[in-house]
Amino acid sequence: MPLGTARGWYGDLTAAEQNLAVAVAVVLGGLILGAVTAWVVRRVLVAFSLDEAVEGTPFERTAQQLGSSSVRLLAQLCGLFVFTVAAVYALRTLGVLPSELFIQELVDFLPRVFIAVLVVMVGLIAADKAELVVGEQLRSIKLPEVTLIPTLVKVSVLYVAVLIALSQLGVATGALLVLLAAYAFGVFFLGGLAFKDLLSSAAAGIYLLLTEPYTIGDEVEVAGNRGIVQEMDVFVTYVEDDGEEYMIPNRMVLREGAMRVRET
Amino acid sequence: MSELGDLLDDIVADVDSVFLFSPSASLFERFADAETPVVVVSPENDVDADNYVELPLEFRDLSERIRFGIEGGLDNEFLEEGDQVACATKLYADDIDTVSRVRAGDFEHSGVYDLFVNSRADPNVIRNVLEVAIELGKKGQKGKRVGALFVVGDAGKVMNKSRPLSYNPFEKSHVHVGDPIVDVMLKEFSRLDGAFVISDAGKIVSAYRYLEPSAEGVDIPKGLGARHMAAGAITRDTNAVAVVLSESDGLVRAFSGGEIVLELDPEEY
Numbered sequence: 001m002p003l004g005t006a007r008g009w010y011g012d013l014t015a016a017e018q019n020l021a022v023a024v025a026v027v028l029g030g031l032i033l034g035a036v037t038a039w040v041v042r043r044v045l046v047a048f049s050l051d052e053a054v055e056g057t058p059f060e061r062t063a064q065q066l067g068s069s070s071v072r073l074l075a076q077l078c079g080l081f082v083f084t085v086a087a088v089y090a091l092r093t094l095g096v097l098p099s100e101l102f103i104q105e106l107v108d109f110l111p112r113v114f115i116a117v118l119v120v121m122v123g124l125i126a127a128d129k130a131e132l133v134v135g136e137q138l139r140s141i142k143l144p145e146v147t148l149i150p151t152l153v154k155v156s157v158l159y160v161a162v163l164i165a166l167s168q169l170g171v172a173t174g175a176l177l178v179l180l181a182a183y184a185f186g187v188f189f190l191g192g193l194a195f196k197d198l199l200s201s202a203a204a205g206i207y208l209l210l211t212e213p214y215t216i217g218d219e220v221e222v223a224g225n226r227g228i229v230q231e232m233d234v235f236v237t238y239v240e241d242d243g244e245e246y247m248i249p250n251r252m253v254l255r256e257g258a259m260r261v262r263e264t
Numbered sequence: 265m266s267e268l269g270d271l272l273d274d275i276v277a278d279v280d281s282v283f284l285f286s287p288s289a290s291l292f293e294r295f296a297d298a299e300t301p302v303v304v305v306s307p308e309n310d311v312d313a314d315n316y317v318e319l320p321l322e323f324r325d326l327s328e329r330i331r332f333g334i335e336g337g338l339d340n341e342f343l344e345e346g347d348q349v350a351c352a353t354k355l356y357a358d359d360i361d362t363v364s365r366v367r368a369g370d371f372e373h374s375g376v377y378d379l380f381v382n383s384r385a386d387p388n389v390i391r392n393v394l395e396v397a398i399e400l401g402k403k404g405q406k407g408k409r410v411g412a413l414f415v416v417g418d419a420g421k422v423m424n425k426s427r428p429l430s431y432n433p434f435e436k437s438h439v440h441v442g443d444p445i446v447d448v449m450l451k452e453f454s455r456l457d458g459a460f461v462i463s464d465a466g467k468i469v470s471a472y473r474y475l476e477p478s479a480e481g482v483d484i485p486k487g488l489g490a491r492h493m494a495a496g497a498i499t500r501d502t503n504a505v506a507v508v509l510s511e512s513d514g515l516v517r518a519f520s521g522g523e524i525v526l527e528l529d530p531e532e533y
Contacts, residue, residue: 209438216420217419
């Protein structure tokens with residue numbers, strides 16, 4: 001019986017040889033498990049069509065120049081992590097590592113490094129992707145200053161990713177956090193202040209579009225402007241009267257109410 | 265072959281400007297230092313030309329395409345009435361293979377450029393509607409020809425000058441002509457009688473509309489049916505444009521201000 005012979009062979013070895021055999025087995029197992037993990041992760045990422053989502057980002061292009069791809073890199077990273085864990089375990093079995101304490105620290109630290117690297121990678125890809133998407137949305141606006149916005153979005157995403165990675169590694173990030181808070185405050189508070197009218201118009205506009213109390217072709221009076229509704233979108237209603245077209249923000253419609261003229 | 269070269273020289277001699285229709289970047293580059301002003305006419309300005317006329321539809325008919333380019337050039341004041349223009353465009357190949365000479369203003373101002381650019385509705389919306397009509401004309405329903413009438417822009421006024429024939433299938437829907445779902449709905453479209461009303465921004469406001477404009481003074485070629493008459497009349501009465509797919513001859517015609525400004529054969533697209 002092969003299993004019996006193997007056990008007999010194992011029993012004949014000295015303790016040191018036994019450890020070596022276990023270590024080799026663990027390393028081999030780690031290799032296989034790492035490869036399987038990488039394969040599974042890759043399949044999952046492809047199944048979520050991440051490879052299409054990241055297409056065209058600078059990160060993906062760099063990866064492709066190096067003969068790889070973002071998906072493959074991410075998968076390889078996961079596989080590498082699994083293998084590293086196996087390798088550490090094998091080294092411990094062999095007793096090569098100096099002390100139990102060191103191993104304990106290593107075990108604590110490794111996942112953090114892994115997550116930090118993962119976060120930075122995902123952050124890089126997400127930042128590139130965000131830059132692309134925002135840039136595409138703004139492409140119809142032919143204004144040189146507008147190119148600043150995609151860059152700003154990219155830097156913000158990267159900043160948050162780096163912050164997470166650093167805090168994973170245990171680096172003091174207090175100052176950076178304060179900066180982030182100030183930045184978020186600026187974006188949300190001041191942005192909210194600036195977009196206040198747009199936001200309230202959009203909220204009203206969604207109600208108006210869903211319920212359609214009036215529609216294109218109806219005669220209405222809103223805030224003193226009477227005419228025929230020509231166009232409704234999320235933000236404004238266009239009311240036209242004898243060649244004069246009023247652009248009425250939708251929040252006015254809800255605040256002041258609208259009068260719809262019904263023919264008898 | 266110097267005779268052929270001379271012929272080409274004769275054609276392009278003393279032109280006031282050059283119109284390049286959908287040139288490749290390298291070709292445009294070669295014209296960059298030319299003395300005669302160059303105007304690019306293409307669907308997208310990917311060569312970053314200063315003088316650029318957007319071509320909303322790849323007109324298969326060469327004269328239509330050139331006419332559109334010239335009218336666009338006149339409208340943007342890239343050239344003046346009576347200027348001699350050399351047009352380089354493609355006829356058979358995928359890149360430029362034809363050169364012709366035109367005198368701007370030689371032909372009647374058809375308003376095909378105005379139809380797209382100076383209508384109430386968005387140029388994209390008009391292009392999308394034309395594409396829908398062309399598609400409908402090509403497919404028909406079960407191999408049978410269908411007719412359709414789209415009224416684009418000035419929807420408020422159009423709605424007040426028409427009445428419903430049946431309940432409106434687009435009530436409380438927010439379908440726009442450019443939406444992918446429209447392609448799916450095309451077949452259903454062809455079954456609906458009456459006109460489609462489309463707003464300036466492309467929203468399909470209603471179907472099943474019976475248009476009742478005053479048809480006074482509308483002059484369209486004899487032989488076209490009630491659908492065309494209605495299209496001519498509604499565009500005279502309002503600031504809308506109308507796109508008609510004829511059931512009898514299968515052509516797509518666009519009306520503006522009561523007149524036919526564009527005639528296309530769907531089979532060519």
